[in-house]
Amino acid sequence: MEFGGRPVRPEMTWQAQVANAPPWLKPYLRVPDDASPPLLMTPVHPEATGSHGPKAIKWVESELGIKPRWWQKLAIVRQLEHRKDKSLCFEGITESATRRSGKSVRLRSMALWRLDVGPTLFGEPQLAIHTGKDLMIVREILRHAWHWAEGRGWNVIRALGRESIENGEHRWLARSTDSVYGYDTTLGYVDEGWAVDPETVSEGMEPAILERISPQIVLTSTAHTKATSLMRTHITDAMTVNSELLMLWSTPDGTHSGDPKTWREASSHWTPARLRLIQGKYEKALRGEIDPELDDPDPMRGFESQYLNRWQLRRGAGGVLPGWDDLVTERVPPAPEALGIASDMSGSWFSFGAYGDGFVGPVDRLRTGDGMAASVARVAQVAAGGIPVAVAQKGMAGVLIRDLEDAGVYVIPTSLDDLVQASADFADAVETGMITHGAMQELDAAVLASRWRKIGDRRALDVRGPDVSMLEAVILARLIAVGSTAPMPAIY
Numbered sequence: 423m424e425f426g427g428r429p430v431r432p433e434m435t436w437q438a439q440v441a442n443a444p445p446w447l448k449p450y451l452r453v454p455d456d457a458s459p460p461l462l463m464t465p466v467h468p469e470a471t472g473s474h475g476p477k478a479i480k481w482v483e484s485e486l487g488i489k490p491r492w493w494q495k496l497a498i499v500r501q502l503e504h505r506k507d508k509s510l511c512f513e514g515i516t517e518s519a520t521r522r523s524g525k526s527v528r529l530r531s532m533a534l535w536r537l538d539v540g541p542t543l544f545g546e547p548q549l550a551i552h553t554g555k556d557l558m559i560v561r562e563i564l565r566h567a568w569h570w571a572e573g574r575g576w577n578v579i580r581a582l583g584r585e586s587i588e589n590g591e592h593r594w595l596a597r598s599t600d601s602v603y604g605y606d607t608t609l610g611y612v613d614e615g616w617a618v619d620p621e622t623v624s625e626g627m628e629p630a631i632l633e634r635i636s637p638q639i640v641l642t643s644t645a646h647t648k649a650t651s652l653m654r655t656h657i658t659d660a661m662t663v664n665s666e667l668l669m670l671w672s673t674p675d676g677t678h679s680g681d682p683k684t685w686r687e688a689s690s691h692w693t694p695a696r697l698r699l700i701q702g703k704y705e706k707a708l709r710g711e712i713d714p715e716l717d718d719p720d721p722m723r724g725f726e727s728q729y730l731n732r733w734q735l736r737r738g739a740g741g742v743l744p745g746w747d748d749l750v751t752e753r754v755p756p757a758p759e760a761l762g763i764a765s766d767m768s769g770s771w772f773s774f775g776a777y778g779d780g781f782v783g784p785v786d787r788l789r790t791g792d793g794m795a796a797s798v799a800r801v802a803q804v805a806a807g808g809i810p811v812a813v814a815q816k817g818m819a820g821v822l823i824r825d826l827e828d829a830g831v832y833v834i835p836t837s838l839d840d841l842v843q844a845s846a847d848f849a850d851a852v853e854t855g856m857i858t859h860g861a862m863q864e865l866d867a868a869v870l871a872s873r874w875r876k877i878g879d880r881r882a883l884d885v886r887g888p889d890v891s892m893l894e895a896v897i898l899a900r901l902i903a904v905g906s907t908a909p910m911p912a913i914y
């Protein structure tokens with residue numbers, strides 16, 4: 423199966439989810455007659471032992487008087503998967519469904535639940551920052567909660583541009599996309615994300631959740647042919663590696679846009695009224711009538727985006743190295759001239775990469791839970807003979823430096839300035855065809871998930887989001903092989 427021109431990993435299909443579901447999730451995988459399962463869904467987090475979702479659903483029903491639809495219950499249970507210590511597993515959630523599915527009700531319910539239950543459950547002040555395509559859309563979601571919040575004795579501020587709902591020190595704020603900076607965010611919402619610049623999340627929201635307890639950023643949107651790279655990047659990343667929770671309702675490539683079966687498969691919630699709505703929209707598109715609501719000069723493309731939720735995931739979308747796919751080679755990897763080690767943001771993995779004679783590739787992925795000694799021994803084995811090893815000094819991999827040196831490994835600690843320079847040099851080398859690589863999943867996935875981060879007036883590989891540690895590792899390896907002035911050890 424393919425979606426958006428990209429092959430779908432078998433483990434993301436609904437059949438695989440049902441077959442491999444843990445007992446606490448199974449009740450929520452029974453699809454009722456008025457619903458359809460997601461086309462793609464990220465597997466259960468490997469550290470998940472349960473979910474706060476069932477209790478959250480009961481809270482929504484009893485406190486808000488809302489009976490969630492089946493897909494909303496499933497999304498709540500998946501979003502609130504927790505570890506043994508009750509901390510949330512996923513920091514990033516990307517969900518995408520067709521128009522008028524009930525996304526706003528779900529967002530509002532979870533924001534109010536977090537303000538009411540979150541302080542006790544997570545043990546710190548709760549701050550939900552809600553932004554989106556425009557402030558009026560965000561305001562509308564808050565507006566429907568004003569009466570309920572005031573009935574609970576919470577404070578409601580309605581002033582345009584300062585809208586908020588406050589439960590004491592715990593707040594839910596509506597903000598424009600350029601006003602999400604400088605907060606200690608525990609819950610970030612991006613609504614109608616198709617029209618939001620990626621910097622709103624990468625530069626505004628992601629830094630704001632650092633050091634918070636169980637923070638989450640939720641991106642939600644229906645597809646749009648004029649979409650920025652934000653949603654397309656996050657969907658592509660999640661399809662390639664389990665970087666975040668993806669829940670996507672759509673149809674596979676090749677399905678007929680005019681088939682009511684296709685319409686139903688793409689719809690998370692289904693009613694006779696929805697059938698009539700989509701039938702009317704499809705007939706209008708067939709006649710070539712432009713629907714102002716869809717904002718697309720091609721009526722059929724607009725219909726497919728809004729009512730089939732078909733995203734355009736163009737080749738190379740999601741990565742900062744658009745020429746990467748053109749540099750694949752079948753040559754036998756040469757002996758490494760330099761090695762690099764980097765860690766994912768959570769510190770769960772060490773990525774071990776190599777550079778030699780213009781070729782870059784992964785060496786190994788080392789799980790930190792297997793013990794530091796095992797990782798050090800593996801690096802020492804490959805680096806035998808004095809091959810230099812670059813390690814990011816302030817990154818999570820920095821804890822290895824002393825043990826590696828004690829094991830006789832020639833370590834070159836690298837700084838943020840080194841990463842800035844290495845990123846620029848590596849991008850130039852890819853653009854000019856000075857790099858080759860094998861088609862290796864660990865590295866290809868990191869390239870696909872990569873993004874730039876602004877550092878002053880320059881840019882560097884952003885290592886704070888999806889796991890790009892294998893790309894960082896080979897970037898650093900190339901830096902010390904090609905551009906390092908550090909003295910090489912004598913080899914006898």
